[in-house]
Amino acid sequence: MRRISVPLLCLWNVYCCFAAGSPSPLGPEARLQDVRHRSREVRPASKPPVRFNLRTSQDPEHEGCYLSLNHSRPLEDCGFNMTAKTFFIIHGWTMSGMFENWLYKLVSALQTREKDANVVVVDWLPLAHQLYTDAVNYTRVVGRSVARMLDWLQEQGDFSLGNVHLIGYSLGAHVAGYAGNFVKGTVGRITGLDPAGPMFEGVDIHKRLSPDDADFVDVLHTYTRSFGFSIGIQMPVGHIDVYPNGGDYQPGCGLNDVLGSIAFGTIAEVMKCEHERAVHLFVDSLVNQDKPSFAFQCTDSNRFKKGICLSCRKNRCNSIGYNAKKMRNKRNSKMYLKTRAGMPFRVYHYQMKIHIFNYKNMTAVEPTFSVTLYGANSDSETLPLEIVEQLGLNATNTFLVYTEEDLGDLLKIKLTWERTSESWYSLWKELRSYLSQPHNPQRELNIRRIRVKSGETQQKLTFCVEDLEHTSISPGQELWFHKCRDGWRTKNETR
Ligand SMILES: *[C@@H]1O[C@H](CO)[C@@H](O)[C@H](O)[C@H]1NC(C)=O
Ligand SMILES: *[C@@H]1O[C@H](CO)[C@@H](O)[C@H](O)[C@H]1NC(C)=O
Numbered sequence: 001m002r003r004i005s006v007p008l009l010c011l012w013n014v015y016c017c018f019a020a021g022s023p024s025p026l027g028p029e030a031r032l033q034d035v036r037h038r039s040r041e042v043r044p045a046s047k048p049p050v051r052f053n054l055r056t057s058q059d060p061e062h063e064g065c066y067l068s069l070n071h072s073r074p075l076e077d078c079g080f081n082m083t084a085k086t087f088f089i090i091h092g093w094t095m096s097g098m099f100e101n102w103l104y105k106l107v108s109a110l111q112t113r114e115k116d117a118n119v120v121v122v123d124w125l126p127l128a129h130q131l132y133t134d135a136v137n138y139t140r141v142v143g144r145s146v147a148r149m150l151d152w153l154q155e156q157g158d159f160s161l162g163n164v165h166l167i168g169y170s171l172g173a174h175v176a177g178y179a180g181n182f183v184k185g186t187v188g189r190i191t192g193l194d195p196a197g198p199m200f201e202g203v204d205i206h207k208r209l210s211p212d213d214a215d216f217v218d219v220l221h222t223y224t225r226s227f228g229f230s231i232g233i234q235m236p237v238g239h240i241d242v243y244p245n246g247g248d249y250q251p252g253c254g255l256n257d258v259l260g261s262i263a264f265g266t267i268a269e270v271m272k273c274e275h276e277r278a279v280h281l282f283v284d285s286l287v288n289q290d291k292p293s294f295a296f297q298c299t300d301s302n303r304f305k306k307g308i309c310l311s312c313r314k315n316r317c318n319s320i321g322y323n324a325k326k327m328r329n330k331r332n333s334k335m336y337l338k339t340r341a342g343m344p345f346r347v348y349h350y351q352m353k354i355h356i357f358n359y360k361n362m363t364a365v366e367p368t369f370s371v372t373l374y375g376a377n378s379d380s381e382t383l384p385l386e387i388v389e390q391l392g393l394n395a396t397n398t399f400l401v402y403t404e405e406d407l408g409d410l411l412k413i414k415l416t417w418e419r420t421s422e423s424w425y426s427l428w429k430e431l432r433s434y435l436s437q438p439h440n441p442q443r444e445l446n447i448r449r450i451r452v453k454s455g456e457t458q459q460k461l462t463f464c465v466e467d468l469e470h471t472s473i474s475p476g477q478e479l480w481f482h483k484c485r486d487g488w489r490t491k492n493e494t495r
């Protein structure tokens, strides 16, 4: 065997060194030469470090067909269709030195969706199976190889760069960036699937994936952390940059379950699950075309969580993954969405606008509200109204809720002020608001209507309280709202 796999913790250390701005302890030239030397020794001389494998079958065991520069005969023999779409799938850094399962899933999803397309796997395993820092250094070389292959294909006649879609995962996203930069002409599209962060965050556009690398660059960010170690790049690097679930803590990856007591194995699994989620979201967009997920442009994740950004006006919303519409006039446009924990990932987003009256002039009330939505097709579960910063009293508050099921046309809404304190934190909150108002233990707020906007349909509806004489709600109580109007009244009419 060539090398012992580099444990993730090592990657951690490497990153810390770089983050701290100190030089890499692995940097010395002698060391790199050593690595290169060793890998050359073991690699058969006939096997180039970058290979282009045209997948001619859905069977992962099938060998496929290797494309080589200056041999146009194999191109025909392989069944390469010069006028069809061409996908290049570019993997990232590897610990195992082998292809991972996601690759075959992606190949098969592309072949299913685009029957005529050429699906080419860029195999740079020998260069990716190195210390992370070295693999990063090779991205440029590999990008140049891809560009050379594309240039040569262009010389073969009918081939058009506009039909080329490079799909790069992790480090592979930056390889795609280099390829797009080096190629003669402009490739049609690059999709970055959670582009690698360490050693790319904040660097010059020529040293990472950027919107200049293709006619359209779209990016999915699934493992970003604003503190500590971020495997995926946080900064936007495409025309549109989609951050599912805020770009971190992907549902179903179990970080919340293990936080606090983590075994190394588990944390590695969580990292892999969240990082790889980008690939699965892309695969989902290919195979579940009838269940597209939409993302909404927003300046940051908190504003999205507050439900402020569910607009589709002026191209502010888009499908994610393969179905994304080209947005060349945008650059580094950040988009957000919530997802399910598995395929199909799509959910239904709703914005809720609620004016909360505080007639009793209470201070420091932090109610725990939740809603249940009743639709023509089905009813939602109890959905908590998350207070992202602070609740505004005598003010209109906006909330984001989402459902996994399509409820159909909404008919009514139940609003509940949860009394039961399920956590010590909410118990503390209740106690605190009680203590601040000891002479006014009867906590009460008033709500007359709820305005709802569906992100998916852009439909706006107004729900009015059942009985205008009874608009007050206290802990442990509920209020019912019925659909009273299509649309929202444009004038501010909260009086
Ligand atoms: C392909 O041909 C070009 C010139 O026609 C040459 O420079 C290049 O080295 C050749 N590449 C390979 C891999 O044979
Ligand atoms: C090649 O692709 C084009 C465009 O998708 C398609 O019209 C044509 O039928 C394909 N040719 C073959 C031989 O499959």
Ligand SMILES: *[C@@H]1O[C@H](CO)[C@@H](O)[C@H](O)[C@H]1NC(C)=O
Binding pocket: 027, 029, 032, 137, 138, 141
């Ligand atoms: C990166 O690789 C090139 C050769 O491709 C080498 O000259 C250079 O020193 C390497 N840089 C680092 C930081 O290892």
Ligand SMILES: *[C@@H]1O[C@H](CO)[C@@H](O)[C@H](O)[C@H]1NC(C)=O
Binding pocket: 357, 358, 359, 360, 361, 362, 393, 394
């Ligand atoms: C909210 O408005 C009502 C009248 O509309 C007023 O009585 C109450 O004191 C106000 N509460 C606060 C906290 O300003």
Ligand SMILES: *[C@@H]1O[C@H](CO)[C@@H](O)[C@H](O)[C@H]1NC(C)=O
Binding pocket: 361, 363
């Ligand atoms: C509401 O209470 C605050 C003090 O808690 C007081 O300053 C304010 O004047 C009150 N407003 C009304 C309208 O009663």
